Amino acid sequence: MERDVLVIGCGLSGSVIARRLAEQGRHVEIWERRSHIGGNMYDYVDEHGFLVQMYGPHVFHTNSEEICRYLRRFCGWKDFRIDSGAVLNETYTPTPFNFTTVDTFYPPEKATRLKEKLQAAFAGRKMAPVMEVLQSQDEDIRGYAQFLFENDYAPYTAKQWNVSPDKIDPSILARVPLYFSYTADGGIRDRYQIMPEKSFTAFFEKLLDHPNIELRMGIEALARLAARDGRLWLDGAPVDTPVVYTGALDELFGGVYGPLPYRSLRFAWKYSSEDSFQPASVVAYPQAEGYTRITEYKKLPIQQGKGTVYAEEYPIPYVQGQSEPYYPVIMAESKEQYAKYKALADRIPNLIYCGRLADFKYYFMDQALERALERALEVCRELL
Numbered sequence: 001m002e003r004d005v006l007v008i009g010c011g012l013s014g015s016v017i018a019r020r021l022a023e024q025g026r027h028v029e030i031w032e033r034r035s036h037i038g039g040n041m042y043d044y045v046d047e048h049g050f051l052v053q054m055y056g057p058h059v060f061h062t063n064s065e066e067i068c069r070y071l072r073r074f075c076g077w078k079d080f081r082i083d084s085g086a087v088l089n090e091t092y093t094p095t096p097f098n099f100t101t102v103d104t105f106y107p108p109e110k111a112t113r114l115k116e117k118l119q120a121a122f123a124g125r126k127m128a129p130v131m132e133v134l135q136s137q138d139e140d141i142r143g144y145a146q147f148l149f150e151n152d153y154a155p156y157t158a159k160q161w162n163v164s165p166d167k168i169d170p171s172i173l174a175r176v177p178l179y180f181s182y183t184a185d186g187g188i189r190d191r192y193q194i195m196p197e198k199s200f201t202a203f204f205e206k207l208l209d210h211p212n213i214e215l216r217m218g219i220e221a222l223a224r225l226a227a228r229d230g231r232l233w234l235d236g237a238p239v240d241t242p243v244v245y246t247g248a249l250d251e252l253f254g255g256v257y258g259p260l261p262y263r264s265l266r267f268a269w270k271y272s273s274e275d276s277f278q279p280a281s282v283v284a285y286p287q288a289e290g291y292t293r294i295t296e297y298k299k300l301p302i303q304q305g306k307g308t309v310y311a312e313e314y315p316i317p318y319v320q321g322q323s324e325p326y327y328p329v330i331m332a333e334s335k336e337q338y339a340k341y342k343a344l345a346d347r348i349p350n351l352i353y354c355g356r357l358a359d360f361k362y363y364f365m366d367q368a369l370e371r372a373l374e375r376a377l378e379v380c381r382e383l384l
């Protein structure tokens with residue numbers, strides 16, 4: 001099969017583009033450096049029989065009916081509302097923080113007074129950003145927000161981004177909500193919250209199952225592909241056919257403007273013979289040594305089995321070739337640096353870049369999917 005398009009990366013972005021182009025009659029070859037499909041959404045059944053996600057907990061959420069329709073073409077999906085919590089001062093509370101949190105950390109009389117004050121101060125509102133609550137004129141209300149800031153948000157964020165807790169500016173928490181009732185929503189407010197009936201990997205198997213798609217695993221594309229002098233080079237020769245690139249843009253350009261900053265993660269996998277390890281599927285431990293949160297896969301979504309499996313999540317530095325680039329560190333400086341790489345990429349007409357790495361954005365899955373479909377359209381229109 002002669003190749004029309006080369007796609008680098010077999011995550012959601014690369015796979016969705018490949019599928020769309022294949023359906024347009026194009027022959028697509030995908031090169032993926034990992035030994036599995038699905039990018040960071042990859043899941044598998046572990047030795048204890050639990051379906052676990054290798055790169056951390058993923059739940060698909062979107063407000064778009066069209067995106068749901070697209071997903072359902074490839075497998076069945078079921079509704080699933082994730083539950084989450086946090087352990088502060090060795091005490092568990094569900095999150096996002098709500099009136100249960102107040103009851104948990106305050107004696108009954110104080111809790112009643114604080115809840116009344118919150119309801120009066122934020123009358124008619126279900127929630128407010130913690131930032132706003134921190135600025136309240138009322139000392140008790142401010143004290144509550146301050147307690148959460150000092151014991152949860154600041155230490156969690158400090159660990160996540162490797163900065164000292166006193167350097168955390170409350171403004172970065174501008175959108176984190178505090179609820180003024182007992183009902184919270186697990187922190188996700190999108191209309192559709194779904195999980196594949198079988199697994200994310202099974203979804204990818206169907207997505208990639210097309211006679212025009214050829215999959216080549218274990219290939220580090222940058223050992224053969226380079227971008228310089230305003231064009232792409234493959235095995236040392238210039239290439240003019242379309243290349244879809246979903247890896248990190250700085251790596252493609254040999255880091256000429258320096259490495260873009262990412263944060264990485266290490267997962268410590270644990271098995272317990274207990275039926276349940278923690279009250280919710282994802283629990284934050286802001287005050288724990290090293291790790292930020294623990295995901296208990298038995299609860300994501302609910303699975304039957306003997307014992308339970310969970311993973312502690314340790315934020316670690318990203319070093320190219322040694323760890324995975326999980327989260328782009330988006331700051332004024334890195335945005336400027338990225339813009340320089342983007343300007344180089346935009347000068348190469350047959351280079352189509354997209355995805356959370358190439359766009360240097362924190363995309364949720366629905367955003368990555370939407371963007372991939374748009375980019376596929378552009379490839380068809382402009383290049384093929």
Ligand SMILES: Cc1cc2nc3c(=O)[nH]c(=O)nc-3n(C[C@H](O)[C@H](O)[C@H](O)COP(=O)(O)OP(=O)(O)OC[C@H]3O[C@@H](n4cnc5c(N)ncnc54)[C@H](O)[C@@H]3O)c2cc1C
Binds near residue numbers: 008061356
């Ligand atoms: C811990 C964590 C939890 C998340 N939870 C959620 C969630 O609950 N809900 C949600 O909507 N989103 C979540 N996300 C975001 C979600 O993972 C992304 O939106 C989605 O995976 C993006 O897909 P992608 O294809 O752009 O990137 P990726 O999944 O990173 O895929 C890129 C692929 O390209 C390959 N690649 C890169 N460079 C090269 C190269 N040089 N040669 C060959 N192959 C290469 C990589 O190996 C990888 O397989 C989470 C992300 C993380 C990190």
